[in-house]
Amino acid sequence: MTALLELQDVEARYGPVHVLHGISLAVEEGSVVAVLGPNGAGKTTTLRAVSGTVRRAGRIRFAGRPLDRLGPAAVARLGVAHVPEGRGTFSELTVWENLRLGAYTRRGSIQPELERVFTYFPWLSDRRRQQAGTLSGGEQQMLALARAFVLRPRLLLLDEPSLGLAPVLVAELFRIVRELNEKEGLTVLLVEQNAHLALQAAVAGYVLEAGRVVLSGSSDELRADDSVRRSYLGY
Amino acid sequence: MVTAATSRLEGLRGGAGFPLVSLVLVACAAGLLVGSLRSATFAQLTVQGLALGAVYGILALALVLVYRATRVINFAQGELAMATTYIAYQLIQWGLSYWEAFVATLAIALVLGTVLELTLIRPVLHRSGIAAVIVTVGLFVLIDGIVNWIWGGDFKSMPSPFGTKIYHVGGVSIARLYVGMFVVVVVSALLVWVLFRFTKLGLGMRAAALRPAEAALVGVRVDWMLAVGWGLAALLGAVAGLMAEPSQFFLQPTLMQPILVYAFAAAVLGGLDSPAGALIGGLAIGVSLNLVVQYVPAISSELQEPFAFAVIIAVLLLKPSGLFGHQEVRRV
Numbered sequence: 223m224t225a226l227l228e229l230q231d232v233e234a235r236y237g238p239v240h241v242l243h244g245i246s247l248a249v250e251e252g253s254v255v256a257v258l259g260p261n262g263a264g265k266t267t268t269l270r271a272v273s274g275t276v277r278r279a280g281r282i283r284f285a286g287r288p289l290d291r292l293g294p295a296a297v298a299r300l301g302v303a304h305v306p307e308g309r310g311t312f313s314e315l316t317v318w319e320n321l322r323l324g325a326y327t328r329r330g331s332i333q334p335e336l337e338r339v340f341t342y343f344p345w346l347s348d349r350r351r352q353q354a355g356t357l358s359g360g361e362q363q364m365l366a367l368a369r370a371f372v373l374r375p376r377l378l379l380l381d382e383p384s385l386g387l388a389p390v391l392v393a394e395l396f397r398i399v400r401e402l403n404e405k406e407g408l409t410v411l412l413v414e415q416n417a418h419l420a421l422q423a424a425v426a427g428y429v430l431e432a433g434r435v436v437l438s439g440s441s442d443e444l445r446a447d448d449s450v451r452r453s454y455l456g457y
Numbered sequence: 458m459v460t461a462a463t464s465r466l467e468g469l470r471g472g473a474g475f476p477l478v479s480l481v482l483v484a485c486a487a488g489l490l491v492g493s494l495r496s497a498t499f500a501q502l503t504v505q506g507l508a509l510g511a512v513y514g515i516l517a518l519a520l521v522l523v524y525r526a527t528r529v530i531n532f533a534q535g536e537l538a539m540a541t542t543y544i545a546y547q548l549i550q551w552g553l554s555y556w557e558a559f560v561a562t563l564a565i566a567l568v569l570g571t572v573l574e575l576t577l578i579r580p581v582l583h584r585s586g587i588a589a590v591i592v593t594v595g596l597f598v599l600i601d602g603i604v605n606w607i608w609g610g611d612f613k614s615m616p617s618p619f620g621t622k623i624y625h626v627g628g629v630s631i632a633r634l635y636v637g638m639f640v641v642v643v644v645s646a647l648l649v650w651v652l653f654r655f656t657k658l659g660l661g662m663r664a665a666a667l668r669p670a671e672a673a674l675v676g677v678r679v680d681w682m683l684a685v686g687w688g689l690a691a692l693l694g695a696v697a698g699l700m701a702e703p704s705q706f707f708l709q710p711t712l713m714q715p716i717l718v719y720a721f722a723a724a725v726l727g728g729l730d731s732p733a734g735a736l737i738g739g740l741a742i743g744v745s746l747n748l749v750v751q752y753v754p755a756i757s758s759e760l761q762e763p764f765a766f767a768v769i770i771a772v773l774l775l776k777p778s779g780l781f782g783h784q785e786v787r788r789v
Contacts, residue, residue: 298676
């Protein structure tokens, strides 16, 4: 079985600062894969390398096509939705406009997509005229997820969805991500500080340190690993 | 376009800025109305001021579109408008009717603005915004030179788009020209508003201007959107040029130079990132210039441009975000 997304020796840097020193990972179609690691390990940069929002070298293949020379708009057009850290909500625009932008690359009516999204986020339907910036942090994160989903992506890159959210909302958010994965077959590459949550949601994970993969395995294997337990799970 | 949203944000922040501005504007409008009812001269000056102000406003709108899209102040906006007016003049010389030439010129301006952004602005914009501003200053000189070279500096005359008819409304004489200018500008502005507000292209352009990185993530071709933004600005500039020409009664290369100053004043007064503010600012500048020159003995018509500069400086000192501008909120 070939992976939907495959990274091989991917390097990335911001100016002179090397952040990724040869990352290799694979994400099977229909799975949720977590990327763990301390701050500055290169988790966010890994997602950005895939979506093309950082300069990168190495091989990145998505559904058999090389991504490593494409810019963000072209990557999005192939069906990769990236929900960046800090959500990337267009706070000046309305909820509806945000959703419309999510489906920007789709032609024709997006009504079916919207209906589908509203089954997962029913409250969004009543708030579509509201300015996105006036939503609460949790609602904005849900909106970001909904916006990514109207693209009908084959791959969702989800960066720190729990950041700054109350535990109840985080649980709700992860419930929806799981539901999207199970019911819609959405493939997710997840970056998350909260390793508990991440390994609960994911079938497999990679642990990054200083821009390198130091450990990988199924979620159960990672949970059982002493170093992961000490460093990320706290017991 | 975004002003309503912005004001809602301001309301949430507890600022009473927007209602106060509305109140002042309503008071000004009421004052103009009362004055117009009491004096025919006042009424005539007001109507003329509104028509000229609409032209300043639409050029200011062009400046605002460019500023919102690329954070560049386009000093060549007025000269570009002047050059496209010459193109319309040439098309009329070649046998097109005024309104055929009008439509063709808008299309040419759209392409011209887009191409200028792609070829001259885009390459330096990645380096710095200041570099792009300096390029626009260079463009000012370049366009001026090209127009003088092709058409010469002498006066050209174009057919009048609205005729010379004068309406008489209860003792007030209103030239059809001024009504026409006003209507054309307002319709153009409305169409641009509809484009931004209700079409997918407009949404993409707004997204690209507001948050380029996030817009790219949802698949918006940001560079292309910003270039089209410049094209649209050039189109609005062409409307400004074509409507300014009949009010000056002839065409010459300096056509838009004073108007650019008034447009800057209008854009700054309205808030540099507010499209509605630009139009309202334009009307305010147009009317107040007319009235001030008539009723303030110390300010003669030679002092119109310094007056506009005074407005720019006063706004920048007292309320840098203008009437409707978005105050940048930075989270620390």
